[in-house]
Every structure is written in C-alpha cells, then in structure tokens.
Amino acid sequence: MNLRFVEAYYWAVSLKSVTRAAEKLFITQSALSARIAALEEELGVMLLDRRDKQFRVTVVGTRFYNYAQRLLELQRQIKAEMGSDQLRASMLRIGAIESVVHSWLGDWLQQMRADQPGFELELTVETTPLLTEHVRRGTLDLVFAALPSSGEGVRTRALAPMEMVFVGHALLHPRKRYSLADLARFDLLTFQRGSQPHLALLDAFRQEGVEPPRVHAISSISAMVQLVEGGFGIATLPRLVAERMAQRQPVRVLNTVALLAPLPLHVSYRDDPTSTVTLAALEAAAAFAGLRKRASSKKSIS
The missing domain is CATH 3.40.190.10 (Periplasmic binding protein-like II)
Structure with a gap:
C-alpha cells in the first residue's frame, strides 16, 4: 500500500476538501484525486461518495480514515526511531x-x-x-x-x-506619569476597530469615567509607531514590541495610572x-x- 495515497486520503477527509488537501501537500487537485482513486482500486471499496458535488465520506471510508491515521503515525514513529527522518526538510x-x-x-x-x-x-x-x-x-x-x-x-x-502599554514620543511626552485624563488630551492609536486592544482601550476610559478621546484604528504596528514618531498621538502596543521599537526610534513606554487589559x-x-x-x-x-x-x-x- 502506497502511503502517499493514504496521506492524500487522510488530508482530504481531515480538511473535508480535495482542493485544500492538495494545497496542504503541494500537489495538484487532479494528482490528489488520482491518488485516492488508486487507493480505492487497491482496497476494492469506495472511500468517497462522488455522486454529487458535496464532499461525502462513505461508511467504509470513515472506518479506513482511522486506519489511515494509525498507518501514518506508525510510519512517522519508524522513521524517527530509525533516524531516517532527522534531516528531511x-x-x-x-x-x-x-x-x-x-x-x-x-x-x-x-x-x-x-x-x-x-x-x-x-x-x-x-x-x-x-x-x-x-x-x-x-x-x-x-x-x-x-x-x-x-x-x-x-x-x-x-x-x-502580552502586557499592553501606552507608547508616546520620547520628547513630546516627557512626563513621569500620566492619568487617563492626561491621555485624553491626545489622539490615541490602537489596533483594528472591534479588536481586543481597541475594546480594552475604550473600556479603560469608561471604567474611569473619562470621556474617550479620538481613537484611531490602525492595522499596522509599523504605521502606528511612525505616527507616534511624527507626533500624531499616543499608541497602545504590547510592551515587548514597544521596548524593541524604542531601541531604534524616539518612542518610549509611558508610565500610566491606569493599566490596559493584556492581549x-x-x-x-x-x-x-x-x-x-x-x-x-x-x-x-x-x-x-x-x-x-x-x-x-x-x-x-x-
């Protein structure tokens, strides 16, 4: 039994799509279908129901899927134990x-x-x-x-x-500590509208009873940092990201009274x-x- 044919069938059933299975294995859809057809011919059974365009697995196909998973796992274990799989890309x-x-x-x-x-x-x-x-x-x-x-x-x-922090320009935002009322005087930049950081930022202001300022939704971290560097406003970013950016650009993590919910x-x-x-x-x-x-x-x- 050719295990490449077994692998083709396993991924087609796992992903419920011949097309996506072919993409997973980096082969054409026709090549993957041919492998499954060859496997069916060898087993003498129909594994997939092809009577319409819906992807359906037959009863015997469902049973064979479990065998396919075990065969592939056994192949992996043999290769690992024999050392033949160590250098394979x-x-x-x-x-x-x-x-x-x-x-x-x-x-x-x-x-x-x-x-x-x-x-x-x-x-x-x-x-x-x-x-x-x-x-x-x-x-x-x-x-x-x-x-x-x-x-x-x-x-x-x-x-x-990931811990979230407020990030400002190193020269334009020099204060030792900022309250939300202080931050409300600036334009704020955060991730896409409706994302967790965007909602967490608005919630932080609501909990403190502070009217939220203009909040700009930016889909790119690099763009956010460039806007902060240009003096456009203050951004909310993961601390790890902000610390890396601060090594190369004039931005700094601001010390704030209120904490943002982690990402x-x-x-x-x-x-x-x-x-x-x-x-x-x-x-x-x-x-x-x-x-x-x-x-x-x-x-x-x-």
Missing part, C-alpha cells in the same frame, strides 16, 4: 498577528532552525479573524492569534498573554500524523513566549 505554514511578529517570533524561529535543521518556513502575517479561518480550513498549520480557532480537528492552546494569545493547529515538527514548534513557542513575558515583567518592575 519539513514545511511548516505559520500564521501570526503583527504583535507576535514584532516581538518574539524572529528569536523563536532562530531557535527552531537550530533545533530542527530541516525546518522550512512559510509565514503569513494577518489579523486574528483571517488567521483562525486559515487554520480551520487547513491552509495554515500553526497560527498565533488573539483568539482561539475552532472546528473539527483543530486544537488550541493558550499562551502567555490574549492563542496558538491553534492541526495534528499531523506524518510529522513531529508542528508539535515541536508548538512546545518551543509556548516556552519561548513564557520566557519573553517573564523577562518583560522583570523590566517593568525594575
């Missing part, structure tokens, strides 16, 4: 929100490259709603977003949240019975995000 399609990209993603990827020499990256930077949809549809393997994804076969794990962070992924790279990346990212949070907390205390 493994493509991992990662998605991340900008807050992760501008904080610890680069350092984590350097560590991944050292621990997984065969690791190859395909990175997508998008907003949380798009990233969670990508992993649900199977077009991304692992995503770091502010909300967990959902769907059959999708797993989610909470990571260390939640979740990693969502699909189990891959053919590879250990996804789970290895998940564990490394969880540890890395935790280390960066503790380092940032120590700086803020000191």
Whole structure:
C-alpha cells in the first residue's frame, strides 16, 4: 500500500476538501484525486461518495480514515526511531498577528532552525479573524492569534498573554506619569476597530469615567509607531514590541495610572500524523513566549 495515497486520503477527509488537501501537500487537485482513486482500486471499496458535488465520506471510508491515521503515525514513529527522518526538510505554514511578529517570533524561529535543521518556513502575517479561518480550513498549520480557532480537528492552546502599554514620543511626552485624563488630551492609536486592544482601550476610559478621546484604528504596528514618531498621538502596543521599537526610534513606554487589559494569545493547529515538527514548534513557542513575558515583567518592575 502506497502511503502517499493514504496521506492524500487522510488530508482530504481531515480538511473535508480535495482542493485544500492538495494545497496542504503541494500537489495538484487532479494528482490528489488520482491518488485516492488508486487507493480505492487497491482496497476494492469506495472511500468517497462522488455522486454529487458535496464532499461525502462513505461508511467504509470513515472506518479506513482511522486506519489511515494509525498507518501514518506508525510510519512517522519508524522513521524517527530509525533516524531516517532527522534531516528531511519539513514545511511548516505559520500564521501570526503583527504583535507576535514584532516581538518574539524572529528569536523563536532562530531557535527552531537550530533545533530542527530541516525546518522550512512559510509565514503569513494577518489579523486574528483571517488567521483562525486559515487554520480551520487547513491552509495554515500553526497560527498565533488573539483568539482561539475552532472546528473539527483543530486544537488550541493558550499562551502567555502580552502586557499592553501606552507608547508616546520620547520628547513630546516627557512626563513621569500620566492619568487617563492626561491621555485624553491626545489622539490615541490602537489596533483594528472591534479588536481586543481597541475594546480594552475604550473600556479603560469608561471604567474611569473619562470621556474617550479620538481613537484611531490602525492595522499596522509599523504605521502606528511612525505616527507616534511624527507626533500624531499616543499608541497602545504590547510592551515587548514597544521596548524593541524604542531601541531604534524616539518612542518610549509611558508610565500610566491606569493599566490596559493584556492581549490574549492563542496558538491553534492541526495534528499531523506524518510529522513531529508542528508539535515541536508548538512546545518551543509556548516556552519561548513564557520566557519573553517573564523577562518583560522583570523590566517593568525594575
């Protein structure tokens, strides 16, 4: 039995789409369909119901799906034990929100490259709603977003949240401490309208009974920092991002009376019975995000 044919069938059923399975395996849709057809011919049964355009798995196809997962897991275990899989290149399609990209993603990827020499990256930077949809549809393997994804076969794990701070121009905002009433005199910049940071900012003002100022929704962290640098206003950013930006640009974290709600962070992924790279990346990212949070907390205390 050709395990490439088994793999094609496994992903078609997991993603409920021949098209998305073909994208996952980097082959054409016709090639994937041919592999499944060859597998059906070898087994002498129909695994997929092709009587209309709806994707349907037959009763025997459902039974074989469980065998397919076990076969692929066994193949992975054999390769790992025999050492034949150690240097094989493994493509991992990662998605991340900008807050992760501008904080610890680069350092984590350097560590991944050292621990997984065969690791190859395909990175997508998008907003949380798009990233969670990508992993649900199977077009991304692992995503770091502010909300967990959902769907059959999708797993989610909470990571260390990111502390949010107010960031101003180093010369234009020199005060040692700012109240919300002080901040209300400036234009404020935050993430997309309706996002967690946007809602948390408005909520902070409501709780203090302060009329919110003009709040501008900006989809790019780089654009936000450039606007702050140009004197346009004060931004809300993750502390890790702000500290990195302050090393290269005239911006500073402002000491404020009111605290912003932290930005939640979740990693969502699909189990891959053919590879250990996804789970290895998940564990490394969880540890890395935790280390960066503790380092940032120590700086803020000191």
